[in-house]
Amino acid sequence: MDSDSSDYYDDDGIDVEVSDADSESPNGSSCKVITKECLLAAQREDLQKVMDLLSLTEHHARTLLIHYRWDVDNVSEVLVNKGKDRLYEEACVTVRKNGRSSSLQSSSLTTCEVCMEEVPVNKMTTMDCGHCFCNNCWTEHFLVKINEGQSRRISCMAHKCNVVCDEGKIRINVGEKDPDLAEKFDRYILESYIEDNKRVKWCPSVPHCGYAIRVEYDEFCEVECACGVQFCFSCSSEAHSPCSCKMLELWNQKTKDGMDWIKINTKNCPKCHKTVEKHGGCNLVLCICGQPFCWLCGGATGLRHNWTSIHGHTCEEEHMAKAARAKSDSLRYMHHLDRFKAHIDSLKAETALKKKLQSKILSMEARDKQIVDYSWVTNGAERLVISRRILSYSYPFAYFMFGDVFVSEQMTKDKRIIKQNLFEQQQQQVESHIEKLSLFLAEPFDEYPEDKFKESKMKIITLTGVMDRLCKNLYDCIDNEILLDLGTTINIAPYRSKGADKAEEID
Numbered sequence: 389m390d391s392d393s394s395d396y397y398d399d400d401g402i403d404v405e406v407s408d409a410d411s412e413s414p415n416g417s418s419c420k421v422i423t424k425e426c427l428l429a430a431q432r433e434d435l436q437k438v439m440d441l442l443s444l445t446e447h448h449a450r451t452l453l454i455h456y457r458w459d460v461d462n463v464s465e466v467l468v469n470k471g472k473d474r475l476y477e478e479a480c481v482t483v484r485k486n487g488r489s490s491s492l493q494s495s496s497l498t499t500c501e502v503c504m505e506e507v508p509v510n511k512m513t514t515m516d517c518g519h520c521f522c523n524n525c526w527t528e529h530f531l532v533k534i535n536e537g538q539s540r541r542i543s544c545m546a547h548k549c550n551v552v553c554d555e556g557k558i559r560i561n562v563g564e565k566d567p568d569l570a571e572k573f574d575r576y577i578l579e580s581y582i583e584d585n586k587r588v589k590w591c592p593s594v595p596h597c598g599y600a601i602r603v604e605y606d607e608f609c610e611v612e613c614a615c616g617v618q619f620c621f622s623c624s625s626e627a628h629s630p631c632s633c634k635m636l637e638l639w640n641q642k643t644k645d646g647m648d649w650i651k652i653n654t655k656n657c658p659k660c661h662k663t664v665e666k667h668g669g670c671n672l673v674l675c676i677c678g679q680p681f682c683w684l685c686g687g688a689t690g691l692r693h694n695w696t697s698i699h700g701h702t703c704e705e706e707h708m709a710k711a712a713r714a715k716s717d718s719l720r721y722m723h724h725l726d727r728f729k730a731h732i733d734s735l736k737a738e739t740a741l742k743k744k745l746q747s748k749i750l751s752m753e754a755r756d757k758q759i760v761d762y763s764w765v766t767n768g769a770e771r772l773v774i775s776r777r778i779l780s781y782s783y784p785f786a787y788f789m790f791g792d793v794f795v796s797e798q799m800t801k802d803k804r805i806i807k808q809n810l811f812e813q814q815q816q817q818v819e820s821h822i823e824k825l826s827l828f829l830a831e832p833f834d835e836y837p838e839d840k841f842k843e844s845k846m847k848i849i850t851l852t853g854v855m856d857r858l859c860k861n862l863y864d865c866i867d868n869e870i871l872l873d874l875g876t877t878i879n880i881a882p883y884r885s886k887g888a889d890k891a892e893e894i895d
Contacts, residue, residue, distance in 0.1 A: 419621075421614045421891040422588065422600040430602065430894055431581040434460050442472070448481050450577070451552045454540055455479035458585035480543065480550045482516040500525055502545065513561065517551035519544050527561040534562065534569055539576040540584065592624045593617040601891050608879040610888040618888040620881060627888050629881035630866055631781040635794075639784040643725065657681060658688045670695050717791070724787040731780035738776055738826060742769040745829065752834050768829055768848040774887040775822050775855045782815055782862065785880075789870065798874050807870050814862040821858060825851040856885055 422430050437460050438449040456462045456479065466475045476483065497506040500522035507522045514520040529545045530553075542553045555577060563570035582588045588602045597615035610627040612618045619626055623633040631639065654663045659679035666673055671683040672693040681688050685703040692699035749762045788794055790808040799807070828851065833844040863883035871878055 418605055419601050419603045419609075419611045419889050419891040420894045422582070422602055422894065424598055426894050427578060427581065427600070431578065434458055434581075438463055442467070444483065447555050448483060450555065450580075451481050451541070452476075452479045454580055454584050455481075458581060459587070480541075480552050482551045484516050484518075513557055515544050515551060515553050515557070517544050517546070517549055519546040519549060519551075521545065523561055526557075527565050530558050530562050530573075531566065531569065534573050534576070537576075539573050540580045589621055589624060591615060591617055592619050599891075602894075603889075606882075608881055610881045610884070612888040612890045614891060614893070622879070622881075627777060627881075628781045628784075629883070630778065630863060631785045632878050632880050634878075635784055635788045636781075638788060642721065655681075655683060655686050658686060672698050720791070721787060724783045728780055728783040731776060731783070734826070735773065735776045735780055738769075738772050738829075741826075741830060742773055745769045748834050764845060764849045764852070765829075768825065768852045770887065771852045771855050772822065772825050772829060775818065775825075775859050778859050778862070778883075779815070779818050779822060782818075785866075786811060786815070794874075794876065794878065798876065810869050811862075811865055814858070814865045818855070818858045818862055821851060821854050825855055859883060860885070 420430075434453060435446055435449045438444065438452060439446060441464065442449070442452075444452070452463055452475070453460070456466070463475070466478070470478075496509050498509055498512060499506050500512070502521050502525040505522065507524075511523050512520050513523055513526050525545070530542060533539060533542045539558075542558060543549065544551045544553055555573075559570055559573065562573060582590060582600045585602075586607060587604070588600055591597050591599045591601060591613040593599075593613065593615050597613060597617070599613050599615060601611050601613055601621065603609060603611065603621055608622050609620075610618060610629055611621050620628055620633060620636075623636070625633070625636060628636045654665045655673070656662065657664055657675040657677060657679055658681050660675060660677040662675065662677070664673055664675055666683055670693065672680055672689065672691070673683045674680050674691075679688060680691050682698055682701055682703060687701065687703070689698045689701040745765055749765055752762060753760065786808070790804055790811075825848070828844060828847050831844060833841055833848075836844060860883055866880065871880075
């Protein structure tokens with residue numbers, strides 16, 4: 389056994405490696421913070437790559453990148469697979485090799501084909517497509533498009549011409565008439581790097597911190613902004629792995645509707661469709677509109693009945709089966725919702741505990757006569773919050789994954805039960821150990837005598853390692869046992885030992 393780590397078997401026989409250090413090897417962050425100050429530099433970095441690749445002007449490079457959502461790799465891929473001409477055509481880019489030749493003097497008059505006025509040649513502007521109109525007509529065209537919010541790709545105003553206008557010429561024409569709108573145009577062009585870029589997202593913080601995040605590789609990941617907000621990069625919701633974005637959307641909608649108690653405990657009258665609740669009694673229910681109906685299947689009936697049957701009425705098997713399925717699903721949903729809410733409440737409490745532990749560390753450091761490492765407290769609190777969030781969102785995942793929404797046609801009932809049991813075993817392991825870690829961190833260990841303090845420290849260090857391993861096992865179960873055989877792709881942010889990827893500033 390060395391001084392940094394040891395093997396440990398916990399109460400349930402789980403073999404874990406205990407270490408004060410995080411088990412994940414840092415290779416630098418794969419996401420970057422983009423501040424307002426470095427936004428222009430980040431944009432120019434990608435622009436320069438395309439300008440060098442295709443020997444283009446900045447205007448043409450920007451037009452290409454906006455069309456391809458600022459994905460330089462995609463530009464290169466289209467260039468290789470389809471060729472330069474097709475690349476330009478799809479992005480509505482026309483590159484003029486030579487300037488427009490004209491024997492007319494600048495004082496000569498020519499007719500604008502839009503307003504049909506004769507104007508001097510030097511008051512005309514020609515775009516890359518070769519269409520030439522007077523500056524007044526161009527300016528009015530640009531003003532309308534900018535005010536409509538279409539400033540990122542303003543097309544030529546000639547009939548059926550989709551070529552994107554030169555932003556430099558737009559800026560000159562608009563600036564002469566409305567300098568403020570010209571500044572707005574520049575801001576739109578600059579912010580297109582964020583708005584149109586699939587690898588860049590504004591931080592969803594409220595109030596907004598002013599930062600954006602750029603990921604280098606997979607957009608299905610969880611990131612942490614410099615302001616401390618952690619979110620799913622794909623959907624901009626709070627971090628919710630192992631629940632997929634689609635599952636979260638369905639879960640939030642289902643929770644928002646709040647209809648499940650009603651589904652379990654009420655029926656709709658088959659005549660007036662009002663909601664009816666039954667308190668005891670037999671299965672004949674009389675609505676306030678006067679319509680009697682069967683509580684079991686919801687079908688309209690007469691009034692003659694006894695305790696066990698309704699005269700002339702027999703529940704159809706289809707209705708009975710449908711009602712039974714609805715009740716079963718509602719009860720199943722309520723179970724998962726209760727567990728989800730319980731763990732979310734614990735997450736809020738443990739986030740507050742994390743802040744209290746920081747104060748406790750400062751207090752212990754102040755009383756110590758020598759430097760003491762209390763990183764085990766910080767690591768434990770961080771692991772607790774990470775693990776609790778994972779456990780919370782494992783319930784929406786389980787509800788949809790083992791229901792009929794995602795795998796009804798891809799997994800037999802027996803196979804689904806086997807996979808559900810495997811998942812729930814991992815889930816229960818996480819659940820039992822996370823409560824132990826939460827309990828130990830909440831203890832007043834700073835007031836303990838030395839022997840008890842060391843014992844508490846070892847328990848926290850041990851459980852911190854255990855929780856890391858168990859959470860990883862949960863994700864391995866999802867990847868290797870549940871999702872592997874599915875024909876449908878379910879994108880879930882991968883497990884990261886340190887939690888959400890902390891964004892670093894651009895060098």
